[in-house]
Amino acid sequence: KNHRGTWQSCLFSSFLLVVPSAPPQLSVASTSPTDIRLTWQPLTSQHSRGAVTRYRIDYSALDQKGTVFSVELRGNETQLTLRELRPNQVYRLRIAAGTAVGFGVPSEWVLQQTIVLIFAPSELKVRTRVTTLNVTWQPSPNHTLVSGYKLSYREAETDGFSIRDRTSHALTVRLRKKARHHLLTGLAPGRQYEVRVWAFDKQKDGAAAVWKGRTDKIHVKEPNMTSIRATANGSTSIWLRWEKPRFINVRIINYTVRCSPAGTTNASLVSYYTSSSLEILLRGLRPFTHYELAVRSNGVNTAGPFSSTMVEATLPDRPSTPPEELQLRALNSSSVLVSWRPPLEPNGIIVSYKILYTVNLSEPEDEWRNLSEGGGIFSVEVHGLSGGTRYFLKVGASTKVGSGPFSPVMEVQTPLSTYELDIHAVTGIIVGVCLGLICILLCMCFSFRNGKPRSVFTLYACFLF
Template sequence: MASSADTQCVFSGQDVRRVPPRFSIPPTNHEVMPGGSVNLTCVAVGAPMPYVKWMKGEQELTKEEEMPIGRNVLELTNIRQSANYTCVAISSLGMIDTTAQITVKALPRPPTSLIVTETTATSVTLTWDSGNPEPVSYYVIQYRAKISDNGFQEVDGVASTRYSIGGLSPYSEYEFRVMAVNNIGRGPPSGMVDTRTSEQAPSSPPLRVQARMLSATTMLVQWEPPEEPNGQIRGYRVYYTPDMHFPLSTWQKHNTEDSSLTTISGLVPDITYGLRVLAFTSVGDGPPSDILQVKTQQGVPAQPTGFEAEAELDTRIMLTWLWPVQDQITKYELTYWEASSDNKHHVIFNPAGSYAVEGLKPDTLYKFTLAARSEMGLGVYTQPIEARTAQSTPSAPPQEVHLLSLSSTSIQVSWAAPPAASRHGNIVRYSLAYQAVSGEDQQRHEVKDIPADVSSYVLEGLEKWTEYMVWVKAHTDVGPGPESGSTRIRTKEDGNARLTGAPDLLSAPSN
């Protein structure tokens, strides 16, 4: 085979330069996505011009009889694996080759060795190993409460292999997993790891606290566990006192283990006690329940508990409470009044767990207090609770509607809001209606959505020297109130500037 040095030969008296093959455009390396495509181009020159073929390892990719001269393009499609491709240039003066590397970029592998290194009542610290020989862009942590039916929550863009997740619920089981992300996408998740957050003192009081007198000096108290125990409830503390204005630390205290029922003895007969219950974990005490008042008279009901009020309509509020532990109630007595008035209403009704108060004013705040009665006497009234009836439509139209003729084609309308007692909600907008009494256009026209803070509006494009009727309505979120009585005025006679003297003004409604 000829050396790489140039060789000269003489043919028919002429010098001919002979050049071994070399690559003028060698193939380049490529990174591709899984399933991607790429064209590998290889160009070789020499004298004589070399043939160019492609090989993959020992496999010939270019047929002998189809081997091109000088340039060969290898088309690769649906690439799934990394591989090396060799371009070979051959002439009578020698053979050279060069290799192009095709690297298939794959999704990252799952992280490994995920462990929990630290827990508090509201946070968990995780560490893990990358699990990938190549650097990854970042990590995604997914986690969820084990008792939840919701999907995973995510922490995205985690740059290191250690991270603390906060905002968790105390004494709750969570499961965690981690995924690595590169420029291809997210890799598969790591194995799951689970842990329980630490305990905390309860963050809510016991529920449904009720009491009744077993005798004039012994009280039975019962309750349900708190909604947010934040740990294992170790017991409850029952506080009681006849002096409810003193701090809780001065009240008498009765401890009980993890039970929802206890009795308190040695009470003073014929007085009213205040009662509160709290739960505690190994970490500390939770908040106490609201004060429940009990008369130390056997057979007299305690305060109704769980007393709540909810507006159902613009004139009705539904009251609900818990059924008491005693069964000797004969009547309930309800007192209610407008928050802005001292005029109180008193209602007596048969034993029930709810009562609808009807005939109330719309968009009005009311107060309610309830007591139970037995044959032995009337129990203690609850502390007042509040509820506001729903909004309604105004029951009166806007007031003081005035019209001012500005020109032959425009009228200014002004008004005042309906009386406060008849608005029944927040006025959110006004609307106008107007109609010519005579003329070519006697259709009724409307102007909608005039802002609530506007008290005048100019009607334009009217007919000259024509009498118009105008009506105004106020709207709440519920809907419009009644129209004002029709008010009339005539536009001016011509389109010039306002005439000297008093303007045409008419503000008396026409019924």
């Protein structure tokens, strides 16, 4: 025999004895949309052929066979969870056991698909009544994969008792795949409930949509409050008084007053006040504004209807803001056009505007010259000014209560005076000179005709006399 060949044969035989002869039996399962769990049993001594010191897990996406990832574990491990995988993706996996010499034959590829993520139902809405909750929802985005829906509900508050003392266990209802609504009945009035709706398939439950809210309170039907009187107490307050409702058997604890600017559709502008007496002074209102007012009575865990709405206006006040958009334009050397817009918050009917102007900004305000215009006028010409002069002007508005703030001071420069010819005087001079020349010519002609030439001075003297 060839000595070199015999050595190779022995080495090959020795390798077969120390490498596991079979792979472990592999079990796989997807536990979430991004996880796959692998488990296996240790090899028997017959197949391990020595001490198993490590395991190697190979895996790749089925559509990316060229990219294989490997994970090595110690020999005493029997499970592994692969994480951060792609949902609804098929993966192939295999395992090989190894000794200190190397790894044995790997197992056959095993295919496993990560589970599909089931999204929560959308647009979960609950319509509350005294003892019922009408629950509606829209399907999950991937609703074609679901087998049906589940709905659970429970009371979500304790009212001073522990959750263990209060029956707050969730009750679950199983619904069909086509279900889009469910009516919960037999609930307690005025209680807070938690409602959950989620889709499920044959293997798992999806994410849940959650709603929390109260069933309606029981309202005692009592007659509307009719004896309500409102009186303006000033520009920012209104007195509201009423009488206790008659013919009711409920002990009234307090009253709720609803107040809002007349005609508003903005819920944020509606205010509510509580009073334990039969009157309330509503403060912090806007001047010269109409308000809609209503009152209702409240008992223990009950509330009556609001009364019919009445309207009352606060009194006027001085303007809170000055006239806006003040503009100045010099018309000529002696006049300026002043224009403006009404105040943003007039707090009443504007009865007049005052225009103050001066050439010296440091003068006291009472020494400024002024003009007054009616409340319906928004421009005026200021005359009698000096040419080539800088003027400072401001405008203020007034209601019947008083004057508001003046606008910021603005300045304007009048142009210099220019010489203007008197057309009538110039025309008279020209006509006079022309007549004089004509007379001189006539005199000269008359003198030459008589044969007595005279000097121009003599002719001019004749013309004068």
